[in-house]
Amino acid sequence: MFKPVKKTKVYEEIVTKVKEMVDQGRLKSGDQLPSERELSEVFKVSRSSVREAVRSLESQGLIESRQGDGTYIARQPIEDLVDPLASVIFTEKDGQMELFEMRRLIEPQLASLAAERATPEEIEELEEILNIQEEKISSGEMGTNVDKAFHDKLAVATKNAILIRIMDTVMDSLTESREKSLQIEGRPEKSLVRHREILRAIKSGDKELAETLMREHLEDIETGLFTVKERRNREDQARKGGDS
Amino acid sequence: MFKPVKKTKVYEEIVTKVKEMVDQGRLKSGDQLPSERELSEVFKVSRSSVREAVRSLESQGLIESRQGDGTYIARQPIEDLVDPLASVIFTEKDGQMELFEMRRLIEPQLASLAAERATPEEIEELEEILNIQEEKISSGEMGTNVDKAFHDKLAVATKNAILIRIMDTVMDSLTESREKSLQIEGRPEKSLVRHREILRAIKSGDKELAETLMREHLEDIETGLFTVKERRNREDQARKGGDS
DNA sequence: ATGGCCTGATGGTCAGACCACTTATTTAAA
C-alpha cells in the first residue's frame, strides 16, 4: 500500500505553526499569543479550529489560557532558572567570566555528588566517552563536543534535574571558551588525563578526591582562558559599583 | 461574597470523566468511544466542548480519532516516560529537594566568595538586615522575607550577575520550604545566630570559615525539612531510572 | 468471489451568537 496524500488537519497545522514561532524565538516564554479571533482571521480558519489547536498545545503544556485575560506561552519551570542566564551571557562582556566562575563553584561539588551516586552503567558510559575523546585527539581533533559530553554526563549522574539542566546550558554557553581553551598546545591531552583521573576517583567513590581534581582541572582551563590582568580588572570594577 | 468555586471548565470535566472510565475499566484499550454527537447528548454539552476534550485527550496520547470511523482508546497507555518529568518536578516534593540540594552546593561557595569580595557598605547592609530579623523575631514573627533578603544580599556581594539571578530564583521557589522550616520551635532564633556567625566570618574575610558555617546552617535547615526516609526513597528511585 | 456504488454514521470545519471573566478606564463618592 502506498500512502501518499496529505490529510493534515487544520488544527494540526496551527499547532505546528505556533510551535515554529516558539522555536524561531518569535514567541518567547511568557509572551501573549494573539487572541483566538485574531488567529482565526490571520490563518483564515474558524475559531473552532483555533480552539482545538489551543487545547492541544495546552495539554502539551506549551501554552496556558486564562479566561478574560489571554493565552500565553507557558513558562517552563526550569527555564526560569536558565533563560535569564542566556540573556546575560550574550549581552554582557563579563558574562563568560561569570559563567565560568559559576562553573568553578558548582562543578567540583557536582563531581563529588557524582562519585556518590553514579551507577555502574553511567560510569561505563563515561569511560566510553573518554575513549572517544582519545580517538579524536589521536586523529588531531580537539574534541570539544566530547568534552561537553563528559561534563554533561557527570551532571546526569547526580540525578538532579535542575543541575542537569543548568550544566547543559552553561556548557552550551561556554562552547566558545572551551574551543579557545582547547586550542592551546597540549591542552586536549592534558584535559583527557584530567578526565581520566576524575573518573577514577568517581569510580572508587572518593568524593573529596573527585572534587579536588575537578577544581584543579577547571583552574587549569581558566588559567589558559583569562589573563591575570583581565581578572583583576573585573574585580576592581566589581568593587566599585555593586548594586542595581 | 461566597464563591462556590466552580472553575472547572466543561471540556475538562469531560476529559476527567473519560479518564475515569478508562481507569475503572469501563473502557479498555482499543475500545471505541461513543460518537461526539452521542457524548454531547449524554453529557448535556455542546459538541464543541466534546471536541475540545477529544483534542486534549488525543494530544495526551490517550485516544485516537479517525474521520469517518470513530474515536478509540489508544493502545499501550505508556504515559510514564515523557511528560511527567519536566512538568511535575517542581510541584512535587522531589523538586523542592533538588532545589535545596542545589542550594547546598552553591551557597557555601557563595559565602566564601562573599567573604572575599563584600564591600564595607554591603557588610553594613547585611548587618542591618540581621537587626531587622532580630526585631521580627522579638515580636513573634518568623521573618521569612528577611531570611530571603540575607541570602540574596550575600549573592549580590559576589558581584556575579548569574549567581545573583539564580539565587534569587531559587530562594523564590523555596519560599514554601523556608516557611515550613522556620515554623519549627526555636528555628528562627537559631537561624539568626547562624547568620550572625556567617556575617562575622565574612567581615573578617575568612573564606573557609564562612563556607563551613553556611554549610552547617543549610544542613540544619534541611534536617528539619526532609526526613531521612524521604531522602533515602529519592536516592533509591534515582538509582533505578537514570537515563532518558 | 470480485469490484463498484449507494448509504448512513463519524469526525472535521465553519460561521455567528451569547456568556463569564479580567483588566483598565472612567466616574462618583469620601
Place this chain on the structure above:
DNA sequence: TTTAAATAAGTGGTCTGACCATCAGGCCAT
C-alpha cells in the same frame, strides 16, 4: 486629593446548527 464603585472593552468559554470529507458496510451487477 484620594479612594471606591461603575463602566467598557477585550478575552477565553460555551453553544447552536449547518455543511464537508471520509470510512464502513450493505447492495448489486459483473
